[in-house]
Amino acid sequence: MFEFINSLNMASRFRWRTYKAIVLMVLVAVLMVSVFQRGLVSSGGDIQIERNARMQRETINYWKAKPDNSAETTVAPVYERDIVRTWDITSTNCSINKNVTSTEGFKTLGQNFQQFLLYRHCRYFPMIMNHPEKCSGEVHLLLVIKSIISQHDRREVIRQTWGKEQVIDGKKIKLLFLLGTSTNEVEKANHQKLLEYEDYIYGDILQWDFMDTFFNLTLKETHFLKWFSIYCGNVQYIFKGDDDVFVGVTNILEYLESSKNTKDLFAGDVLFKARPIRKKENKYYIPPTLYNKTQYPPYAGGGGFLMDGPLARRLYVTSETLELFPIDDVFLGMCLEVLKVTPIRHNAFKTFGLLKDKKSKLNNEPCFFKSMIVVHKLLPPKLLEMWRLVHSNLVCTVNHGLMWEVAKDQQQQL
Ligand SMILES: *[C@@H]1O[C@H](CO)[C@@H](O)[C@H](O)[C@H]1NC(C)=O
Numbered sequence: 001m002f003e004f005i006n007s008l009n010m011a012s013r014f015r016w017r018t019y020k021a022i023v024l025m026v027l028v029a030v031l032m033v034s035v036f037q038r039g040l041v042s043s044g045g046d047i048q049i050e051r052n053a054r055m056q057r058e059t060i061n062y063w064k065a066k067p068d069n070s071a072e073t074t075v076a077p078v079y080e081r082d083i084v085r086t087w088d089i090t091s092t093n094c095s096i097n098k099n100v101t102s103t104e105g106f107k108t109l110g111q112n113f114q115q116f117l118l119y120r121h122c123r124y125f126p127m128i129m130n131h132p133e134k135c136s137g138e139v140h141l142l143l144v145i146k147s148i149i150s151q152h153d154r155r156e157v158i159r160q161t162w163g164k165e166q167v168i169d170g171k172k173i174k175l176l177f178l179l180g181t182s183t184n185e186v187e188k189a190n191h192q193k194l195l196e197y198e199d200y201i202y203g204d205i206l207q208w209d210f211m212d213t214f215f216n217l218t219l220k221e222t223h224f225l226k227w228f229s230i231y232c233g234n235v236q237y238i239f240k241g242d243d244d245v246f247v248g249v250t251n252i253l254e255y256l257e258s259s260k261n262t263k264d265l266f267a268g269d270v271l272f273k274a275r276p277i278r279k280k281e282n283k284y285y286i287p288p289t290l291y292n293k294t295q296y297p298p299y300a301g302g303g304g305f306l307m308d309g310p311l312a313r314r315l316y317v318t319s320e321t322l323e324l325f326p327i328d329d330v331f332l333g334m335c336l337e338v339l340k341v342t343p344i345r346h347n348a349f350k351t352f353g354l355l356k357d358k359k360s361k362l363n364n365e366p367c368f369f370k371s372m373i374v375v376h377k378l379l380p381p382k383l384l385e386m387w388r389l390v391h392s393n394l395v396c397t398v399n400h401g402l403m404w405e406v407a408k409d410q411q412q413q414l
Pocket residue numbers: 091093
């Protein structure tokens with residue numbers, strides 16, 4: 001009897017090992033294939049870049065910046081300070097803050113909020129992967145994408161499409177992904193090695209030693225701001241976004257060109273007077289014990305926004321004066337409020353699900369995508385398809401002004 005069970009166990013363990021081995025092999029194979037593809041692409045790379053640049057210059061530029069009224073916003077006296085020149089956090093020394101357990105209402109909070117409060121005081125963690133060289137030279141635009149270890153396919157398709165590092169009209173564009181560590185031990189052991197291999201090939205991953213959870217996204221924000229302040233003195237602009245968005249990089253460049261006299265540029269899909277969500281089932285639920293005002297300060301949807309380098313450095317300094325807030329884009333809004341910088345709302349940023357309406361014609365309208373700066377949300381196959389359409393010999397005869405109206409109408413219906 002005993003032996004029977006034992007052999008059963010052995011058999012299932014063997015099966016499990018075989019399964020694990022196969023999964024690993026498949027992942028490695030996927031990586032190899034993509035490396036190979038990349039090799040093919042880069043051999044014709046220059047022609048491709050030139051071709052892209054030429055096509056993209058033709059893009060209609062009706063979405064250019066509106067007249068600049070940012071001069072009205074006055075600048076708060078926060079000065080850049082001397083900052084260390086390397087990442088100075090080398091050990092994780094963070095124990096839970098027992099004090100918070102006795103605060104009012106703590107016990108009534110959900111587990112994720114309790115966890116958040118217990119570790120809220122832990123501000124910085126060591127780096128596992130760093131790329132101090134990323135910002136060397138004059139970088140015009142740094143594309144910075146939040147990702148998690150298991151979303152390898154999303155990173156891959158971004159590198160192949162809009163995230164390609166290139167020079168357009170003399171403007172250097174660089175790409176970075178921001179990651180934490182896995183929350184799952186098995187994944188941690190297996191995938192970490194693959195991630196290191198991926199980084200060995202592409203050299204575009206920053207990883208910190210904190211758990212990649214939803215409530216730790218604010219840590220990702222503050223870690224990036226600190227990192228940027230240390231290593232990126234010569235970067236003019238940052239696009240920061242999710243790994244499931246469609247981005248029109250040439251549209252960004254044109255927008256930036258038309259906004260080059262704007263001081264403290266921070267542009268995106270900005271919400272003014274958004275109210276904290278008090279429904280417990282909602283992903284963005286915030287209990288009054290954590291935030292008791294009726295409105296958030298203006299903030300840009302985290303799916304994709306633009307900011308200038310000097311502002312990012314001031315945001316870093318400001319972020320250190322505030323307590324962490326679990327929703328990362330709202331937290332940035334709080335920092336902007338302290339700096340008295342009003343984020344700019346622009347129609348070409350669609351981060352709050354215009355395309356939630358699955359039946360919307362715009363979902364499949366390449367001319368719509370061609371006119372956008374960022375559209376949320378597109379998974380790899382769809383992103384690739386749309387990218388190819390937009391960069392084919394696409395002729396957009398539709399009246400774009402009209403299209404805006406359509407877009408607005410649809411948004412109102414949602
Ligand atoms: C970690 O923090 C504790 C208390 O804050 C301190 O006693 C200890 O020396 C620290 N350890 C390290 C490695 O910094």
